[in-house]
Amino acid sequence: MTLELTVPSMACSACAETITNAIQGIDAAAKVEADPKTKLVKVETQQPEKVVKDAIASAGYPIS
Template sequence: MALQLTVPNMACSACSDTIIKAIEAIDPSATVQADPKTKQVNVETQASEASVKQAIATAGYQIETAMETVTATPAEDRAEEDLSQDLAQ
């Protein structure tokens, strides 16, 4: 499972190392990238999202899940336009 998390109180490389070690403690095969400049932690893991978040929190850091952007398909756009036109009549 791929996760992208925002950790607002990750301030330095020592913080990112601590977060990486916390995640690797629950999944030694996890691939973790932590960037204190962007506050982003990218994780590829077999552990659950809840377990990863708990490991980061237990290490003393806050977690905000990154917002996902959902884009409508062209068919959904057309259906929405048709509905709007029907309602306007």
């Protein structure tokens, strides 16, 4: 499953890295593309959308 999430508070590549790490913390096999320019996070994962969103939110980046 591929998710496309908008994360408005992702401002720079360090944010993108924090978000990527947070997602890989709940799914080590997840493929993550986080782009601070478009604020888009694309996640290829077997985890449910809610779990991915919660992981990003607990890292300090609420999903819009």
